[in-house]
Amino acid sequence: MAPLLQLLWLLTLLPIVALSPVSAKPWVDDEQAWNLSSQELLAPARFALEMYNYGRAAGTRAVLGAVRGRVLRAGRGSLFSLEATLEEPTCNDPQVCLLPEPKKTVLCSFEVLEELKEHLLLRRDCSPVNGKVTEYRNETSFHSFLPLLDKDPLPQDFSVKMAPLFKDFMTTYNRTYESREEAQWRLTVFARNMIRAQKIQALDRGTAQYGITKFSDLTEEEFHALYLNPLLQKEAGGKMSLAKPINDPAPPEWDWRKKGAVTEVKDQGMCGSCWAFSVTGNVEGQWFLNRGTLLSLSEQELLDCDKVDKACMGGLPSNAYTAIKNLGGLETEDDYGYQGHVQTCNFSAQMAKVYINDSVELSRNENKIAAWLAQKGPISVAINAFGMQFYRHGIAHPFRPLCSPWFIDHAVLLVGYGNRSNIPYWAIKNSWGSDWGEEGYYYLYRGSGACGVNTMASSAVVN
Structure with missing residues (x-):
């Protein structure tokens, strides 16, 4: 595989698979129906919070309010489904926010994969709410986990960097598109798929190699x-x-x-x-x-x-x-x-x-x-x-x-x-x-x- 592609993939993975502790905060498990203690939630919730705050300056990071979760265990790994309220701080810094923003509460759904004490964030879906942790919405559809990664914004200029690889893909597999707009859309799909393929690579425990195939311009x-x-x-x-x-x-x-x-x-x-x-x-x-x-x-x-x-x-x-x-x-x-x-x-x-x-x-x-x-x-x-x-x-x-x-x-x-x-x-x-x-x-x-x-x-x- 091309060294450029490998480097770009690794760069896109760094904020996702990086793992370091965050300071301890009060934890709340407000419904026993989720069958998890606050101690079980501690590590995956800390990791999800750190990924949410990744790249933020001190004083602009959210803190955890309430959290609850479910877990599916298989072999050496666990898949945590978390719902949490996060408290966003007041923002008065014009270099960070264009207009002053009051303190607000955000409700997030996270999917965190844990294996051998390492974590991977598979899903992050957040929106402003009134502060109440609501009913759990996603039961067991594992096919929904990784597709949601496609909703994450692409790294800046990533599609541009992928353009030479996409051109080679089109030549290799004899791809043509009906319009310039469709070609641009397929380039975006291709770029997202490159990130997705590397995340699948990171989860594989065999010798398989994932990357560009004749299906790389298709959405899941x-x-x-x-x-x-x-x-x-x-x-x-x-x-x-x-x-x-x-x-x-x-x-x-x-x-x-x-x-x-x-x-x-x-x-x-x-x-x-x-x-x-x-x-x-x-x-x-x-x-x-x-x-x-x-x-x-x-x-x-x-x-x-x-x-x-x-x-x-x-x-x-x-x-x-x-x-x-x-x-x-x-x-x-x-x-x-x-x-x-x-x-x-x-x-x-x-x-x-x-x-x-x-x-x-x-x-x-x-x-x-x-x-x-x-x-x-x-x-x-x-x-x-x-x-x-x-x-x-x-x-x-x-x-x-x-x-x-x-x-x-x-x-x-x-x-x-x-x-x-x-x-x-x-x-x-x-x-x-x-x-x-x-x-x-x-x-x-x-x-x-x-x-x-x-x-x-x-x-x-x-x-």
């Missing part, structure tokens, strides 16, 4: 709408029988790509059809292992003919298996090519080249998943795609609360596993083209249920 909302699959969170598909467990232990490593069971990386385009690619990838492997022929199968058939799922609006692997069985099989990619949008079903049973007999759900134990994969073939899984918008290479290992297994939104294909520098990983075939990640592949930490990789593992059955 656009990326989620165009490339992810919200229906996976519902898990409302048909029930599958449990697969028979594999009694043999998993080999130390395995890779079906080296054994001819995996087709080339495909590209779903701007369509939330990852569920179809995950399932066809699994069926391709099953057909190869049981019939000896590797065929690239049609995802478009599922978009058009699976009437239970929602095509580009998302779907579930369990429903897709049922559709393939009921339709009578899958045509090949050559015969029924991918268009990236729903159209009239054009399936012909006479053209179908493969069929499936059934589908099964796999264990949530990752050792058992590995043993099944090594013996039976690539596996359809679903994951939380946190950070994947900016993933470049390496083994991703996000902090668990930010990549919660309860927020599954992307279906992919497990094709192997192993270790790099003694770090265990899953090798995952994605469907965003070979110009993303490691030639289209994503590597995720193995052994801790990272990003919910073990929560929705399944496979077709070919007899």
Whole structure:
């Protein structure tokens, strides 16, 4: 990565990850319903207050009034949701405020991540109030934490400094925009994404590198709408029988790509059809292992003919298996090519080249998943795609609360596993083209249920 970009990222991070104590102030925990003592709130609240006051001169800093909070603990970390009233001092200094300002009370919501006694501010949302700490408003939506960073003002001239990198991005990914105004807007989005990518980098405990990708000019909302699959969170598909467990232990490593069971990386385009690619990838492997022929199968058939799922609006692997069985099989990619949008079903049973007999759900134990994969073939899984918008290479290992297994939104294909520098990983075939990640592949930490990789593992059955 360019040294200039690394330097700019580090400069933008300094006021966020810097940690030093502030003077002790009276602390109030006014509602026991929040289940936290004032002592538990002390460290994260002090940190949030220091970040609020960062860069202010003495005599202009706010002080804490009342505070309360909730916490979610996972592994070695804790995620604090705080509400606090801050007392802003009277301002009479013309160099600080244009007009004299009276003392006022501000209500702030903070999200503070604490791990190994270090802190990171994920959210700061403040507005003037009458001094009363009101009802807590944000329950458990972890996807809302980092997006709120986008509301922070960009460092002065940061977009200007990002312009050369943005120009290189446009050239690399052949981007054009309809107007100068749109190009300027995309530059602003790109600059914010550079800050966001570095914050994700700071939270990752693996070897993954995050930065510029072909999605770097998209807002998070656009990326989620165009490339992810919200229906996976519902898990409302048909029930599958449990697969028979594999009694043999998993080999130390395995890779079906080296054994001819995996087709080339495909590209779903701007369509939330990852569920179809995950399932066809699994069926391709099953057909190869049981019939000896590797065929690239049609995802478009599922978009058009699976009437239970929602095509580009998302779907579930369990429903897709049922559709393939009921339709009578899958045509090949050559015969029924991918268009990236729903159209009239054009399936012909006479053209179908493969069929499936059934589908099964796999264990949530990752050792058992590995043993099944090594013996039976690539596996359809679903994951939380946190950070994947900016993933470049390496083994991703996000902090668990930010990549919660309860927020599954992307279906992919497990094709192997192993270790790099003694770090265990899953090798995952994605469907965003070979110009993303490691030639289209994503590597995720193995052994801790990272990003919910073990929560929705399944496979077709070919007899």
